[in-house]
Amino acid sequence: MRLAGRMRRLGTESAFAVLARARELEAQGRDIIHLEIGEPDFDTPPHIVEAGCRALREGHTHYTPAAGIPELREAIAEEVSRSRGVPVHPSQVVVTPGGKPVMFFAILVLVEPGDEVLLPNPAFPIYESMVNFVGGRPVFVPLRQENGFRFDPEEFGERLGPKTRLVILNSPANPTGGVLTPEDTRALAEILRERPDVYVLSDEIYSRLVYPEASFASIASEPGLGPDGRTIILDGFSKTYAMTGWRLGYGVMPRRLAGEFAKLQVNSSSCANAAAQRAGLAALEGPQEPVEEMVREFGARRDMIVAGLNELPGVECRTPHGAFYAFPRVTGTGRSAGELARLLLEEAGVACLSGDGFGRYGEGHLRFSYANSRENISRALERVAKTLAGAA
Numbered sequence: 001m002r003l004a005g006r007m008r009r010l011g012t013e014s015a016f017a018v019l020a021r022a023r024e025l026e027a028q029g030r031d032i033i034h035l036e037i038g039e040p041d042f043d044t045p046p047h048i049v050e051a052g053c054r055a056l057r058e059g060h061t062h063y064t065p066a067a068g069i070p071e072l073r074e075a076i077a078e079e080v081s082r083s084r085g086v087p088v089h090p091s092q093v094v095v096t097p098g099g100k101p102v103m104f105f106a107i108l109v110l111v112e113p114g115d116e117v118l119l120p121n122p123a124f125p126i127y128e129s130m131v132n133f134v135g136g137r138p139v140f141v142p143l144r145q146e147n148g149f150r151f152d153p154e155e156f157g158e159r160l161g162p163k164t165r166l167v168i169l170n171s172p173a174n175p176t177g178g179v180l181t182p183e184d185t186r187a188l189a190e191i192l193r194e195r196p197d198v199y200v201l202s203d204e205i206y207s208r209l210v211y212p213e214a215s216f217a218s219i220a221s222e223p224g225l226g227p228d229g230r231t232i233i234l235d236g237f238s239k240t241y242a243m244t245g246w247r248l249g250y251g252v253m254p255r256r257l258a259g260e261f262a263k264l265q266v267n268s269s270s271c272a273n274a275a276a277q278r279a280g281l282a283a284l285e286g287p288q289e290p291v292e293e294m295v296r297e298f299g300a301r302r303d304m305i306v307a308g309l310n311e312l313p314g315v316e317c318r319t320p321h322g323a324f325y326a327f328p329r330v331t332g333t334g335r336s337a338g339e340l341a342r343l344l345l346e347e348a349g350v351a352c353l354s355g356d357g358f359g360r361y362g363e364g365h366l367r368f369s370y371a372n373s374r375e376n377i378s379r380a381l382e383r384v385a386k387t388l389a390g391a392a
């Protein structure tokens with residue numbers, strides 16, 4: 001079959017491949033503990049589910065405007081304005097099926113073949129895949145365990161070149177759990193002020209999943225870098241409200257770009273799911289306690305998995321301050337991360353990801369999603385310990 005050449009440049013997410021293999025093993029009767037997939041294990045809070053069901057019963061079963069229903073765009077504008085401390089008009093909001101399309105649209109709208117895109121490494125693999133797909137050139141800013149996986153402003157500045165068109169930031173970060181501090185965003189903004197031609201895609205999908213010792217800081221809060229200038233904020237409902245399967249996210253951006261995003265949406269999905277948009281409205285307007293409870297529980301699991309991993313010989317794990325991933329370095333075990341991930345899945349029944357799936361600076365690490373019960377995390381830690389001891 002003759003496929004368009006661009007398909008050769010498109011990558012994927014290893015999480016989906018590992019999940020598929022884990023399911024195959026389960027179908028053979030194996031007991032697998034899932035620490036590979038990046039989604040909350042909680043159900044969507046009942047009042048949100050009810051709002052979605054009600055929307056269907058009330059006949060919200062039709063196309064909506066491409067950029068989303070006005071009520072939801074207003075609620076998002078209010079929420080983002082409050083949380084980032086910047087004015088946002090509903091016309092700057094585009095509601096999308098999950099947060100992912102915001103990434104894809106930003107890259108499609110802004111990046112021409114040969115343009116450079118600065119992005120962290122290790123990072124969510126879809127950034128690199130999409131940049132390659134459109135013929136752009138990814139330029140990596142390494143995130144290292146030694147300095148807490150921080151986006152070093154100096155290294156960032158050195159890589160910002162005349163061809164740089166777009167910068168991608170992700171805080172809290174997948175796969176490291178690193179969180180940009182207000183000092184970090186201030187330093188980055190200072191550098192970016194020198195380059196008014198460069199756009200910023202700030203992936204803030206984990207913005208609400210920050211642990212008490214840290215706080216969330218957005219580049220969009222920095223003067224001159226708000227969504228009325230050249231920053232596109234990506235956020236959504238998937239992680240915050242345990243709504244990954246509903247497919248509901250949004251971008252907040254300069255009005256001129258919002259029109260282009262809506263055009264891409266008309267050309268692809270038409271709009272986000274109508275009932276899901278009503279459910280999203282209920283999520284924003286309803287009680288926020290379920291989110292707080294989820295973060296508290298993730299915090300307890302984090303402490304447990306980080307302590308457990310650090311007890312293992314050859315494993316060093318930093319404490320992540322956000323999201324729900326532990327990203328330990330396993331080079332001291334004498335095995336490569338890829339080999340270890342394979343062994344853990346095939347022999348010990350623990351599904352996790354090898355860090356190289358997130359870029360070359362992720363080599364030597366494993367990513368464990370701790371969006372699973374404490375009991376399963378504890379069982380998984382026992383199995384990892386046994387595998388490392390060579391007794392799996």
Ligand code: PLP
Binds near residue numbers: 038173205239
């Ligand atoms: N951005 C990052 C960093 C992610 O880890 C994910 C999902 O894993 C997304 C965006 C996509 O979120 P959504 O499911 O809303 O498309």
